[in-house]
Amino acid sequence: AQRVTQPEKLLSVFKGAPVELKCNYSYSGSPELFWYVQYSRQRLQLLLRHISRESIKGFTADLNKGETSFHLKKPFAQEEDSAMYYCALRSGAGNMLTFGGGTRLMVKP
Amino acid sequence: GAVVSQHPSWVICKSGTSVKIECRSLDFQATTMFWYRQFPKQSLMLMATSNEGSKATYEQGVEKDKFLINHASLTLSTLTVTSAHPEDSSFYICSASLKRDTEAFFGQGTRLTVV
Numbered sequence: 001a002q003r004v005t006q007p008e009k010l011l012s013v014f015k016g017a018p019v020e021l022k023c024n025y026s027y028s029g030s031p032e033l034f035w036y037v038q039y040s041r042q043r044l045q046l047l048l049r050h051i052s053r054e055s056i057k058g059f060t061a062d063l064n065k066g067e068t069s070f071h072l073k074k075p076f077a078q079e080e081d082s083a084m085y086y087c088a089l090r091s092g093a094g095n096m097l098t099f100g101g102g103t104r105l106m107v108k109p
Numbered sequence: 110g111a112v113v114s115q116h117p118s119w120v121i122c123k124s125g126t127s128v129k130i131e132c133r134s135l136d137f138q139a140t141t142m143f144w145y146r147q148f149p150k151q152s153l154m155l156m157a158t159s160n161e162g163s164k165a166t167y168e169q170g171v172e173k174d175k176f177l178i179n180h181a182s183l184t185l186s187t188l189t190v191t192s193a194h195p196e197d198s199s200f201y202i203c204s205a206s207l208k209r210d211t212e213a214f215f216g217q218g219t220r221l222t223v224v
Contacts, residue, residue: 009150036215042217043215043216043217043218044153044202044204044215045215046212046213049212086152086153096143096155096158097143097155097204097213098155099145099152099153099154100152101151101152102151102152
């Protein structure tokens with residue numbers, strides 16, 4: 001069975017500091033990984049997906065199959081980045097998503 | 110992006126009663142919708158996969174007679190919590206995709222409180 005692990009429940013950084021939110025997964029097939037973000041009082045929304053290899057709001061994430069990781073990174077955190085971040089894996093069967101436990105990012109001024 | 114709407118956003122019900130939560134895809138047709146449950150400070154747990162015109166597929170440990178799911182049309186899925194108990198109090202979230210292997214869009218969630 002697939003599993004997604006986000007080891008940090010809370011990550012607190014100062015504005016302008018680099019940030020890395022960790023995500024590890026276990027899945028026997030070929031994974032499709034996502035990062036979702038939930039800002040305060042808003043719905044969950046897609047931030048980025050590994051297959052698009054793009055940078056959204058300054059965030060990037062690289063799929064490392066050797067380490068089974070998909071860490072989310074941003075070189076200079078902004079206060080508006082404060083939110084709940086979820087790493088998710090989509091299995092081969094349809095669109096079922098398995099979510100990690102989530103990491104709350106707090107960017108302090 | 111596409112919009113998925115849930116109704117109601119918040120509901121309080123008495124123990125023993127049933128409550129229905131609706132999930133609608135407003136500007137697209139969704140063959141499949143998903144229902145998640147989120148406990149406070151915890152992640153989203155998939156409850157079931159709702160397939161239009163057929164029975165829902167429930168995850169292990171989810172009581173299908175407790176959580177009735179109906180997906181009568183390509184734009185509407187409903188989750189009915191039957192004979193609600195206080196331990197059913199939770200945040201319920203649905204998601205839908207335009208088609209297979211495309212981005213999933215999430216509803217705003219429904220907070221259920223059973224008193």
